[in-house]
Amino acid sequence: MVAQEEFTVDLNKPLVFQVGHLGERYQEWVHQPIVSKEGPIFFGNDVLEFLTRTKWYAVPLIWLPVVCWLLTTSLRMGHSLSDVALMASLGIFIWTLAEYILHRFLFHINTTSYWANTAHYLLHGCHHKHPMDGLRLVFPPAATAILCIPFWNLISLFTTPSTTPAVFGGGLLGYVMYDCTHYYLHHGQPLYNPAKHLKKYHLNHHFRIQNKGFGITSSLWDIICGTLPPEISAKKG
Template identity: 25%
Template sequence: MIDRALIKNAGNNQQKKLEVQKQMKVDNNTIRMVKQDKTIEFNSIKEVQNLGESDKNLKLIVFEKKVFNINSYIEIHPGGSQILEQYLNCEIDEPFNETGHTVQAKQLFNEIPLIGFLKNEPQNSIQQHDSKIPANEAKDFRLNREIEGLNGYVITRKQWNPDYEKGLIWQLWKAELSIDQYLAFIEEPKALLNRKGHIKMYDNKLLQLGVQVHWSHAIFGWVSLILYNVWQAQLSITDQVLSLIFGFMIWTITEYCLHRFVFHFEKIWAPPTRVFQIFNFITHGMHHAFPNETYGVITPVLPAMLFAISIIDPQARRIIPEEYAGIVLAGFYLGFLTYDLVHHFLHHSSPQNNYFRNLKIYHMQHHYKNGNAGYGVICKFWDKVFQTELKK
C-alpha cells in the first residue's frame, strides 16, 4: 500500500515547484526574477531542502526566515562559490553573523531573488525569532523598486540614483553631489546579478568602448611591450633574470602606493569638488561601487601603454643604467600585467589554489569589510611592512 502521507508531501512539493516556476523564467540557465504577486510559504526547512534538491536551477538559502534563490549570485560571492555551496538549502544566519559581515553585505539580500518565507520554527533552528511574517503580507521584499534600463543591475538606493541607460560620468558631473553623498555611493558595493548588462560610463560610444577591456587585450598589449624590452637587452641570462625580478619587485611597491595613496586618496583628503569626484570615480570609485562589473577591473590598455612609453620609460632610463633599464622595465610591466590579471580573476573566478583562494578572500575583505586596509592585490607583503594588513 502506498503511504498517503508521502503522496501528499510529494504533491505539496510539486505545487511549490510550480509556484516557483511561475515566478521565474529561465534564460540560458540563468534564473531571473520577474514580477511576482506572492511569495511561497514553507512549513519547514525540509520543504526548502526538497524543493532545492528537485531543481538544479534552484540554489536556495534561508536567511532571517526568508528563502532566497542565489543561483545568479553564487559565482560572484566575494568568498568564492565553495563557501555558499556547503550551506545550500540551509539556514545561514549563524555563519553569516559569525563571519562578521558588514551592513553593505546584508544589503545585498535586497538584490537577490526572494522565493518565500519559512513559516514555522524548525526544531533544529539555528537562530530564534520573536516574530513571523505572514505570507499574505510578503508581496516582494526583494526590492523597494526596480530601476528601469539597468539591464541586470538591481539597486536599492537612498542617496544618488542615476539613470543607468546613460553614462555615469556626465550624470555625476551634473548631480553636484556632496562629498558625503558621493562617498556613500562608491562605498556601498552593488552586485551584478545578470551578466548581460554592463555599467555605462560614457554616452560617447568610442569612450565607452575604450573602458570595456577584455583581459586578453591586456595580455596582447603588455606582452608585446615586455618582449620588446627583453629583446633589446644585452645582458647575461643571470643578469636578465635578476633585473627582471628587481623590476617586478619595484612594481609591487608601486602597486601598494598607487592603491593606497592615489586610488584611495579620499581616505586622506576628499575635497568637495566635482573634479575630484570624477577623477576618483574613473580611477577607482566605480570599481568599488560595482566590484563585480566585468569591465571594471582591467586597466584600459591603450591609455596605460601610452603613459608607460611616454612617461615611465624615459624617466626610468634617466635613473637606471642604460644596459639594465630595458629589462628592469620589462619586469615592471610584467608586474603590472600580473596585477591586472590577478585582480580580474580574483573578482570573476573561484580559485581552487589555496594561495589565490586566500588572496581572493583577502581582497574581498578590502571591498566589503574595510577599505582602509588591505591595499596589496597580488601579495600582502607591503601591507605587512606598513601595518595595513587585514586581519581575519
C-alpha cells in the first residue's frame, strides 16, 4: 500500500485555507518563522485580503478619540478628574492581565483540526509565521470593535453605570498602548531601556522560547505566573 503524500503549504498561493490541511503538523510549521517584510497572501478575494491589512497608526487614530469620549462621559456623570484617572488606571491594569491571558491561553492554544488550525492562523499563527509582516501586526479595527462588546459587558459586572466608561476607557487605552508597543518592538530600534529590554524579551518569545514570555508591554504577569524565560528567571534570581 502506497503511503499518502503529506500536505505541503504553497507559500505563493493564498494561505488561510491551506494551513488547516497540515493537521497535527500545523503547530510545528507555524512556529518556524519566515523573517521577511514581504507579507503572505491570505485570501484570493481582494476585499477579504484588504480587510486583513492594517496600518499601525490606524489603532491610535481610531481608538484614542473613543478613549477620550469614554473618560469625559464619566466626568460628565459627576466624577472628579482624579477619580477618572484612578478608574482609567484600573482599566489599564485590567488590560495587562487580559493581554497576558489572551496571549497565553488563546493565541497559543494547540490546534490540530482543519478549522481550528485555520482560525488560529488568522488570530495569531500568521504573526508567528511572518513576524515582520507590518500590515498584520496590529488588530484590525473591525475585530477590535467586536471584542469590545464582551469586554464592556465584563467590566460592567463590577462597576457602576457612571464608572464603567472610565474603567473601560482605561482598558481601551491599555490596548492602544499594547498594539503600538508591539509594533515598535518588531519594527523599531530602541537604544535605551525599558524599550530595549522589551524588544529583546519579545523577540526571545518569537525566535527562542515560544511557550514563555507572553507579556508584551511588561513582564509583570510572566513573573507572577511563572512563565519567565529561563535565562531571564536566572537573572531575576
